[in-house]
Amino acid sequence: MKLTLMSTIKTAPKIAFPHRHLLSADDLTREQITYLLDLADNFAKLNRQAAKKQDTLRGRTQINLFFESSTRTQSSFELAGKRLGADVMNMSVNSSSISKGETLIDTAMTLNAMRPDLLVVRHHAAGAVELLSQKVDCSVINAGDGAHQHPTQALLDALTIRRNKGKIERLTVAICGDISHSRVARSNISLLNTMDARVRIVAPSTLLPPNADRLGVEVYNTMQEGLKDADIIMMLRLQNERMSGSFIPSSREYFHFFGLDHEKMKFAKPDALIMHPGPMNRGVEIDATLADDPRSVIREQVEMGVAVRMAILEALSHHLPTSCETTT
C-alpha cells in the first residue's frame, strides 16, 4: 500500500506536470493543459459539494503576494489554497515595505526566509514574477505580471469553454478589446493556440500591440468581421485611463464600434458564448443586459477560477520537497 502510493507520487506527476512554477501559458503543452483541466473538472464537482475540504496541502504555507490590488483573483487563490488544506496568508504590498523603499528582490528574500511552500504573485511590471521565481526556493504562481501573462485566467477560460462546448480545438475564439495592455489576452492567445483553437483579436489599431499578426492570430479592426461565425466571444476590460482621447476618443464611441451588444452578437454563431475576465464596465465594452444573457458564462468563469487554481496548486505541490523525500 505504501509502495503504490510512493510510486504514484514519484512517477505519474512527472509525466503529467513537470514544472516547479507556473509563470506563463507559453510553458504549457497540450498534454499538461489537458491534465490540469481534467484535474480542475474534478475540483469543480468537489466545490459544488457541501464538504469541500481536502488535505492535499496540509501543513503547507501559501503566501499571496499582491503588488497590485485585486479582488477576485486574490480571493480565488485564497479559497483554492484553503480548500486544499494549506495555511494561506495574504500580503498586499501597496502599503507595506515597497513604499519604504525595499526592492522586489529584497521583499522576496525576506518572504523566502519565512519558508513558504507556494507563492502566488501579482506585480505591475512584466517579467517581475519570473525574476522573483529565480530568487526563492518555493513554487511560484504568476497571478498577473503587467501586460504579460495571467496563466490561471487562460486555464479557467479554457475550462469554461471545454465544459460548455465539449472541446477547444477548432473553435473560433474572438478576443475583443484592449489587447495591447492585456495579460489576459496574451495568456489566452498562447494557451488557445496550443489547444488548436482559431484565435482572432478584434480592436481599434490603437489598442493592438505592434506586429499583432505575428502572435498567431487573425487581426480584425471591426466587430462585424471579427465576430463572424465566432464560437466564443471574449470581451476585455477597457481601463478608464485609456478612454479619454489618448488611445480611443471616448467610451461612447468605443461602445458604438467595439462594445458587445445584441446587434453585434448577430454576427457570431447563434450559440456563441460570451466571456469576460471581469470586472466589467457595463455600457463600455459590453451591453448592460447582455452580460446577463443565457449565452453569458461570465459567472461560470469565476466558479471555474477556484477549481483551476486548486488544480494548479495540487499539480505544483507534487514537486515540493516532501516528508517522504526528506526521510529517504
Place this chain on the structure above:
Amino acid sequence: MKNKNKQQQPTALIHARVIDPETKRDELGGIFIENGLIADIGPHLAKNAPDGAQVVDCAGQIVCPGLIDMLVFTGEPGEEHRETLATASRAAAAGGVTTIISMPNTDPVIDEVALVDFFERRARDTAITNVHVMAAMTKGLKGQEMTEIGLLKEAGAIAFTNGKNSVANAQVMRRLLTYGRDFNALMVHYTEDPDLRGNGVMNEGEVSARLGLPGIPTLAESIMLARDMRLVTDTGARYHAATISCRDSLELIRRSKGQKLKVSAGVSINHLTLNENDIGPYRTFCKVRPPLRSEEDRRAMIEGLSDGAIDVIVSAHDPKDAEVKRQPFAEAAYGAIGVETLLPAALRLYHNEEIDLITLLATMTVNPANILGLETGRLKVGTPADLTVFDPNTPWIIDRDLLQSRSKNSAFDAAKVQGRVSKTFVNGECVFSYENAAPTFHSNLY
C-alpha cells in the same frame, strides 16, 4: 434647392465648350440636365436642345464641373460678423465654386457629433451651394485628445483636420493616423512646427530682413511634414497635406507618392500667384498662413501642380474684418478671402502658359472630389449637375467692395484678371448668373 428629387424644368446648356478634366473631354457640345442630374452630354447637344427643355445658350463659353474648394474658413457658428454659411456660399457661387469644405475653426470648435448635425442643418437651410464640414481631429483643436472620429464620420464629417493648429505632439499624431486608418478617415493636416515658427509673421528671408519682421522659415513646414510622412509610412493612413508652400515640402510629397503612400497635397491660390514681395509696404491683406514664400518656392508650387505632385488648389478663404486687419503687420490677423476669386486667379497660370487648362481645372474639380470621395467634380451622366459656366478671357479688375463675402480682406484687390464666371449650377439649378455687368442670385433662400 438642394433637394435632388425636386421637380425642375429640364435644362439644356447648348453651344458650350464642354471640358471634363476626368475624361479630358474638351469639345463643342452641350449638357442636358434633368431632375438635378446630368442626363446627357455630348456634341449632339451643341445646337439642339431636347424638346421641352429650358435652353441656356452658353455662346461658346466653357462649361466644366462645378469647382470644389477644399479649404474654406467661415465664421459660423460663433463669428457670424466675419462670414456666415449663407454669405460664404454666395461668394462661392459667384466664383463658380459649387462645393465648399468648411474648416472646424469655429466657436465652438466642430469636434462633437451634435455640432456636425447643427452645421449640416445650417448649411442645408441657408447655403446656396453644397457645404461639407471637416471635423476637428483633436478636441478643441488643442492637439492632445482625439475626437470621436468614427461617430463624426457617421454624422457626415467629410474629413478630419486640426485647422490652422498643427498637431505638434508626434505621439498624438501617430495615434490619430492609426485610429483614423481603421475608419478609412481622411486626415488633413496643416504642418507648421510651433517652435520653429516662434513669433514669426512672414516668410523668413531677404524681404523679412529688410522689413524688420520676424520670419517663419520653410523648415517650420517641411520638418513637420517630414515627420508626418514617416508616420504615414508607419500607419498606412490616408493623409492630405492641407497647404504646402515650399520646395522642401514638394519633394517630401513627391517621395511619398513614389512610395505609393496614400498621400495627397494642396496648395493655396495665394502661394501660386503671389510671393513675399507682394507684401510690399506691409500690406496686411497679404499676411496669410503659411506665409507667402519666395518666387523660387512659388515656381516650385506651379511645377508640382503641373507634374501632379500637388493635387489640389484651394482658396484658403479666411474672412477677417477690418478691425483685425488694419493693424501693424506683425499684429494684424492672418488670412485672406479667396473663394470668389479662386478661378480668375488660377486662370492667371493658364494665361501665363504655366499650366494647361485641363490640368488646372482638374485640381479644382475631379482631384478634390476623388480625395474627398465626392461623386461630383466630373461630367458624368447620373451625377448631380454641379456646373460652372465661364469665359476664360473676359478681363476685369477685382474690386473687394463688390465681392460677396461679408469680409473684404482680399489679397487680389485691384488685381487685373482674365476669366469670369457667368453661371453656376448646383444640383441642376442655376444659383448664380452674371449678366449685364451685374451679379444675380437665384434662390428662394434669400
